[in-house]
Amino acid sequence: MAEAREPAPSLAEEIAARLRDQVTGGALVPGQRLSEARVAAELDISRNTLREVFRLLTREGILRHEPNRGVFVAVPSMASILDIYRVRRLIEVPALAQAWPGHAAVARMRSAVARATELQRIPDWRGVGSANMEFHAAIVALTDSPRLIQFFTQIIAELRLAFGLLDSPELLHRPYIPRNAEILGRLEAGDPAGASRMLEDYLNQSERAVLEAFARLG
Structure with a gap:
């Protein structure tokens, strides 16, 4: 058949x-x-x-x-930001925990880390944000699920809208460049469970940072 x-x-x-790509790219x-x-x-x-x-x-x-x-x-609400991070934890954390270090998407993760590091030197913080989105999209690609991958493209577009409300993208993105590299290194070393634990902590801290910045907008 x-x-x-x-x-x-x-x-x-x-x-x-x-x-949607223009939203994710910050245009x-x-x-x-x-x-x-x-x-x-x-x-x-x-x-x-x-x-x-x-x-x-x-x-x-x-x-x-x-x-x-x-x-x-759209202008995101605090409730939508909370929901976005809830969904991210449900998708990204298990995707990484069950990942095969030799998966093709790992090369995408590596490329995104290199791109963010390069753009940091310019600096181009909007570009760093786009590279960060690509890193997380690559994590979801580890699932080999077309439906999850498609759904996640919507989630990161909404997340980029939340980032777009903040007046200091450098403060938002700079701390996560080395953390992405650490997560990647742990995965490539053959410890997807450890990489997953690092990612969960990362997402919790990112959520707090975004919500605190969002609250300051009044």
Whole structure:
């Protein structure tokens, strides 16, 4: 029997993925208004297709629609940040605990650490943030689960929105560059359980740092 193939994504899904990547990369920031005419022209798509894209991303919590005002990049709440970290612990920690050190995604983790270290020297803290997102996406890729990987792309886009509210990305990202390297080193040394424990502590500290910074915004 022929192997079943995943259905090809629709144009709206492809465009949604591109806009989601812009959020993850920090090009779209919380509260930014998206002009339907401008975005449709830039992406060379019809307004009907763009409206479907907006509907998809609104359901994911990445965009929000305000009647009579338009579509905006979402502004995360403290409750959503708590939920994002809860989901991250449920996905990333066991993914790392059960990881095979020879998995292809480990090379992605190594590349992300090297990229963050390089961008720190410039410094390019937005780029460091993107490299950090890639590191964690690679951890999820250790599961070999297309559904988890796809779901996590939505989670990190929402997380990047939370990061975008903070006025000091350096303070947020600098401490985690060496910690990512330590987690990677532990995994490559053949101790995925130890790497997983380090990651859980890392996520707890990151959550506290983000919530404290978020609370200071008033």
